[in-house]
Amino acid sequence: MASLEDRISKPQKGQTAGDAEAFNGTNSAQPTSAAGETGSWPDETSAVDTNSGPSTVEAKAEEEMSSLSRAQTDGASSEQRGTSGIYEPSYEVDVQLSDLQKDSGNPLHSIKSFEELGLDEKILQGIYQMRFTKPSKIQEKALPLLLINPPQNMIGQSQSGTGKTAAFVLNILARLDFSDSMVNKPQAMVLAPSRELARQIMGVCQVMGQALDRLKVEASIPVEKAERGKQITGQIVVGTPGTTMDLIRRRQLDATNIKILVLDEADNMLDQQGLGDQCIRVKHLLPRNVQVVLFSATFPDNVVEYATKFAPSSNTITLRHEELTVDGIKQLYLDCPTETDKYDSLIRLYGLMTIGSSIIFVRTRKTALEIERRMNEEGHTVACLTGEFDGSQRDVIIDSFRCGHSKVLIATNVLARGIDVQTVSLVINYDLPDDGRGHADPQTYLHRIGRTGRFGRVGVSISLITGPQSYQMIKEIADYFAVEMTSLPHDDWDKVETIIKKVIKSSRASADYNKAGKSAEINMG
Template structure:
């Protein structure tokens, strides 16, 4: 099976300009009424901040005064009543700000490409799912078994989560089938038979090549966390390869919380003549999450402090982010040996075991999860009250020394402090170099990261517990709109 990170030659820009030519697993993931799991699986409810949405139309003649340029209710979109029933059942009473602007553009005919930039928790997943469901033809058993839409995500966990969203919003649509195209230990069916396919790029490439996935009737391709998908060379190659095996007139939809200028250029080549919709850049901040750092003498002290943190980590649920699989495995081994209950999930864990780990974490059977950046994006578990950056996220640029990665920091700490809830992020630094990287991140987002003193541990615990337990005021999560 194709690796999710295989690489090929040539620059990403060249490969985007010149693309190459080529029964699902049962998914236990439940739905979302925001960007993640359902309320029963501890997904977070949509309580969006106030913000302005910028729209850049590919057609300069487009009329902003058209009544469908922006909508205030789902009824205005002319959706199938069964789809409206599904979205309302998940807690949406009216479109979010992003949905108000995105949905009329996404659902217009003839279909137009879209590049969307929107924070997690603002309803972007529901937006592209509504577009997909509105375009499905489910009249006959043959229609129901024919893939008509494909959603690509960078990780197995996010793909399963999105699959749950599709199932729940479309729960009243007779004949809707959702197939998961993620790595599996079992034997593949001879044919992927479902109207919507959600998967990871490497597995989808493999299934297309083997003709298990027949794509000639596809109408929509969505890339979620698109900046990550196009920025990582292996994933970017595979996304381009997948696109080259799909119908030429397919609607291309790219969504992410962040886009660097360079990746936005690449995205524009991947999805030409796209409408663009985004939050204003100054609103993509880390406000609303209380950020701290701890100065540790060395790696040994980092681990000792982490062990002392265990009582705080289990106040709610917590995620510990590390740089490598080896570090994750070592921390898990040592903490378990000392009698602490922790779980670990990295790219090295395969298939059903990964599903079990994330499901245990969602449902509260595991309170502390150690992971690499594989879970830094998109995963929505509302009980997460703390994120630990055991290692500062850094960019890998050969020959340029260690450099901070602000975007990954933003995505990591965004796993806590879901809208309306308090979140705490604590970063460990054990060298001058790591401290400088964290200060660079602080400067990048123009935000304050407060030092925690370890000379009085009782006072430190009291401070963090008080932060976690205080309900966030509306001012905290609307401050960026002022």
């Protein structure tokens, strides 16, 4: 079978110019779209747009856990069908301290237990409820620095599933004032790039703070007309930048007492022109002494400089680029001579998609809606999540997917970041992500495939390849991560099914093992 290099220089047999436009889903370079919050998602494009700028890499944690005592939860709560089990990576985290660097022996450099932080007992109850047994590396480095007084800014980078969400939520809970004069005033704000990720973060806040009697967490996301005009009184506000800015300007959200501003997926938030401008405007509407916390899986050089201006004099926790890995995910690509073959391959893969849950990533909303229509007409049950739907519809779709009522979800890049659904065992790249200039976007690719193989489990990703440009792109991705992509035979579906089922079965066995370990931990406690 020919190598990737051999395929780049010549088109595949049977491919025609008309095939390349079959779904308007080819990877040709097109103008970058502007980010916005109404009508489309920041990282979703219209039928004539490409990805609105490069995302950065969200790497996955190690494939195997070293002990059951490390089982923790990040991302969505168990009630939201999120993944349990943070498996400690072997990397060392580099910490740069703006004020404490001079005293390397300072005990605030790290902690070995949550009890060392001197937290309220009710907050510790929330930690135990999340099944955190001890701090992860990012938590043991970040939490003392986040909790120090007076508050200091932070830029935190760590792999997916290492506890970043829990770290900034814990800092927020520890700093809330529940006195009578403050109980109905917003005091902390978390901004995320999508409605779906904002709702997930809200769930983490609610689970970790469930023992705090007066805690109220509210959303600042687009709402239905009947809810417009409502005053925001929750101590924690989680939402998207544009809506949050509008609520403050309309005086529905009193920002005068906000003391913590968190940007989750901060690289994506600051790298996109629309979102970055909105984040700056929101920050200008907050008190000058607000603690700014930026968290993400990675920060490329062009974003780091911007981030340090957004969060000046910040303590930083960074991860070396070579630590970014995708070793736990079986990465495959499938030869598709024509665009028609590409869709036919998707249909053939449907039976494998429903073994667990699967996400099909496409480049445009038009492609997503067209594939959904055709597959449903042919008797294959799939759901589609695009900006064409209003907020309440999107909530129903993602909740149905979390609960397993929908097994296959077609989505654009908005679901590539942060969303944690433990049952996802297969990710299909119907369209490879591009950077808007005709080259591959390996960061977005990694975010996409990171929806499977969560936190030590095994996952499968399949990229459907058609034509020399897509072969060039998959080679760029393979070279970027220094991984070897495995080619699936287009003319031997029995072999294709055998390969994929073997990996998915391994993933399900891992999930059962993790569940058994978690139960054992609870019983022993």
